Amino acid sequence: MKKCSKCNLLHNTTRKSCPLCFEILEDLDGKDFQGPDYPRPVPEPSSYNVLLRIIAFLSVIAVFVSALVNALTYSKTKTLWSLIVVLGVVYFWVLLRSTFKAKVNVGLKLVIQMLMLSSLVVGIDAVSGFSRWSLNYVVPFLSMASLLAIIAVLLGKVKFAEYLLYLLAAVILGFIPFILWLVNLIDVLWPSLAAASLSFATIIGMIVFADKETKEELKKRFHI
Amino acid sequence: MNKWYKLDNAAKIFPSVTTDKRTNVFRLSVVLAEEVEPELLKEALNVTVGRFPSLKVRMKRGLFWYYLEENHAEANVYPESPHICQRLKRKENNGYLFKVSYHSSRINLEVFHSLTDGSGALEFLKAIVFNYLLLAGKDVDGENLILTSDIENVYEEAQDSFIKNYKPSLKNNKRDPKALQFRGNYYDDLYLSLITGEVSVPKLKEVAHRYSATISEFLTACLLYSGRNMTHLFKGRGKPLQIFIPVNLRKYFPSRTLRNFSLFISAGMMPNEEWDFETILQHVKNVFAEELTKEKLQERIVANVTIEKNIFLRLVPLFIKELVLKIGYSAWGDKLNTMTFSNIGVVKLPKSMEPHVRKFIFTNGASKTSPVNVGGISYRDRMQITFAGAIRERDLHREFYRLLSSFGLEVLIETNELEV
Numbered sequence: 218m219k220k221c222s223k224c225n226l227l228h229n230t231t232r233k234s235c236p237l238c239f240e241i242l243e244d245l246d247g248k249d250f251q252g253p254d255y256p257r258p259v260p261e262p263s264s265y266n267v268l269l270r271i272i273a274f275l276s277v278i279a280v281f282v283s284a285l286v287n288a289l290t291y292s293k294t295k296t297l298w299s300l301i302v303v304l305g306v307v308y309f310w311v312l313l314r315s316t317f318k319a320k321v322n323v324g325l326k327l328v329i330q331m332l333m334l335s336s337l338v339v340g341i342d343a344v345s346g347f348s349r350w351s352l353n354y355v356v357p358f359l360s361m362a363s364l365l366a367i368i369a370v371l372l373g374k375v376k377f378a379e380y381l382l383y384l385l386a387a388v389i390l391g392f393i394p395f396i397l398w399l400v401n402l403i404d405v406l407w408p409s410l411a412a413a414s415l416s417f418a419t420i421i422g423m424i425v426f427a428d429k430e431t432k433e434e435l436k437k438r439f440h441i
Numbered sequence: 442m443n444k445w446y447k448l449d450n451a452a453k454i455f456p457s458v459t460t461d462k463r464t465n466v467f468r469l470s471v472v473l474a475e476e477v478e479p480e481l482l483k484e485a486l487n488v489t490v491g492r493f494p495s496l497k498v499r500m501k502r503g504l505f506w507y508y509l510e511e512n513h514a515e516a517n518v519y520p521e522s523p524h525i526c527q528r529l530k531r532k533e534n535n536g537y538l539f540k541v542s543y544h545s546s547r548i549n550l551e552v553f554h555s556l557t558d559g560s561g562a563l564e565f566l567k568a569i570v571f572n573y574l575l576l577a578g579k580d581v582d583g584e585n586l587i588l589t590s591d592i593e594n595v596y597e598e599a600q601d602s603f604i605k606n607y608k609p610s611l612k613n614n615k616r617d618p619k620a621l622q623f624r625g626n627y628y629d630d631l632y633l634s635l636i637t638g639e640v641s642v643p644k645l646k647e648v649a650h651r652y653s654a655t656i657s658e659f660l661t662a663c664l665l666y667s668g669r670n671m672t673h674l675f676k677g678r679g680k681p682l683q684i685f686i687p688v689n690l691r692k693y694f695p696s697r698t699l700r701n702f703s704l705f706i707s708a709g710m711m712p713n714e715e716w717d718f719e720t721i722l723q724h725v726k727n728v729f730a731e732e733l734t735k736e737k738l739q740e741r742i743v744a745n746v747t748i749e750k751n752i753f754l755r756l757v758p759l760f761i762k763e764l765v766l767k768i769g770y771s772a773w774g775d776k777l778n779t780m781t782f783s784n785i786g787v788v789k790l791p792k793s794m795e796p797h798v799r800k801f802i803f804t805n806g807a808s809k810t811s812p813v814n815v816g817g818i819s820y821r822d823r824m825q826i827t828f829a830g831a832i833r834e835r836d837l838h839r840e841f842y843r844l845l846s847s848f849g850l851e852v853l854i855e856t857n858e859l860e861v
Contacts, residue, residue: 224843224846229854236835237842252546256544258632382504437503439505440447440505
């Protein structure tokens with residue numbers, strides 16, 4: 218036991234000085250510190266990923282250079298091609314952070330992939346004259362692919378319920394191309410109709426095959 | 442079928458506003474008479490958590506709210522980290538919202554506040570220690586003071602008692618004013634300092650009774666008195682020095698719940714007020730007498746539950762709710778108190794356990810947004826008053842303990858590694 222005569226407080230410590238007023242402590246009985254002590258902190262090594270920083274640096278430079286060149290030559294080309302570079306870089310980073318690195322549900326990754334790839338192709342389409350090939354063909358097929366992929370992943374999974382939310386999201390997204398056709402934004406019907414049909418079939422399948430656990434999961438996820 | 446629970450009223454806000462810098466984690470520690478054996482502790486923990494279904498959960502995101510779902514994974518024990526009350530990441534620790542760690546003869550239970558409050562966590566820790574001692578071959582008996590595995594767990598233990606005490610006729614729209622905030626030199630890596638002062642309960646009671654005050658009232662007044670002149674520790678002018686005091690509502694509303702059932706009352710004063718100690722203590726006593734009535738507390742409960750019952754709020758998707766809560770909490774919620782003084786009260790253990798348990802320590806977790814908090818807990822005839830600090834400055838702590846000492850109390854200080 219030690220004592221700080223300035224504070225008039227007793228200290229159970231191995232310290233030489235008072236932790237409160239920093240006076241030198243006076244040892245009362247020569248008895249050692251009565252445990253337990255506290256583990257000593259070690260400085261955390263700072264994480265510094267050189268490769269990631271190089272890629273980040275190059276991404277920003279690539280966007281900057283192409284935007285600059287695009288702006289200087291715009292009077293000749295009349296296209297905003299640098300937007301394609303921007304979209305490509307953004308997609309690349311989503312791929313890197315969300316799809317490869319993040320520890321999230323595969324269903325969520327697939328939905329994010331579908332959304333990002335769709336915006337990438339629609340962006341490229343829009344910059345290069347907007348002949349609607351992206352909306353007509355690519356987006357419906359992408360949505361079908363992601364829906365089928367989620368179904369394939371969840372078949373045979375014990376934790377079926379974990380994927381339910383993302384399956385629902387993919388189903389709803391599958392109807393979007395068909396809605397776009399209804400409002401005349403799309404001029405080829407069959408791919409979007411196929412996507413909508415697949416979504417519809419999935420809904421029917423969910424209703425028919427849903428067990429008690431699935432219904433319980435829906436209740437949990439959607440409680441308000 | 443997996444059991445699941447909605448978050449209780451107090452728990453709803455925490456997952457959305459929790460970050461590394463605002464962890465909403467508190468810690469209860471117990472020091473045993475002997476070294477802790479990790480394997481036994483792990484076994485005891487897993488036996489115990491089976492008795493507490495409302496704590497055997499992991500958190501999940503729904504479309505509108507988070508919820509708690511039964512967790513079938515095994516709970517682990519860890520060597521104590523020097524970093525106290527760090528954020529409990531959802532993926533770590535098999536999804537459990539608590540973390541049990543050990544260091545020589547100490548067992549720590551760190552709890553994320555969405556799971557339960559101090560009283561619920563204390564019941565859990567007592568049961569862990571009981572089962573641990575039992576597994577270690579000690580001759581202990583629950584004496585009906587411990588929730589042992591043979592006492593049935595009842596649905597009321599998982600009840601949201603806020604909802605139960607909701608009465609729409611009671612309304613109270615009193616808003617707390619913004620308060621002074623600490624400023625100082627923050628430790629690196631979100632480190633927290635820990636300074637515990639041990640005092641004798643009978644002596645403390647005697648001193649408090651000299652002013653006909655309770656221990657909580659007396660200590661709150663001591664904190665205000667110690668802090669009132671320390672302008673260099675605070676930022677914000679013309680604001681009061683405000684202390685939040687969590688109240689265990691189980692004392693006012695009968696409830697067996699092991700989930701959150703507590704609220705804050707708040708006592709404060711303007712720092713430039715030239716009040717002597719008696720005046721401050723009288724002021725605190727008035728605040729306590731006024732706020733700690735069943736009616737006043739129920740008004741506060743109703744005010745909180747009313748927000749939750751708003752149908753428009755409920756129908757907003759979770760990610761938007763989270764965004765709004767984050768912004769609102771930083772702008773407003775963090776700023777209402779200068780610090781929190783949480784007194785858990787007296788821990789009653791069975792006679793047969795007492796020789797094996799030396800002391801309890803309650804750490805009311807601090808963080809960057811709430812840099813100094815105080816926790817108190819009493820066991821047998823000793824009370825441990827613990828400051829957790831995210832800043833290096835300890836002037837307030839010094840004045841507080843010196844003040845206690847000037848009342849003739851013998852204070853024994855213990856700290857973790859402060860000079861890092």
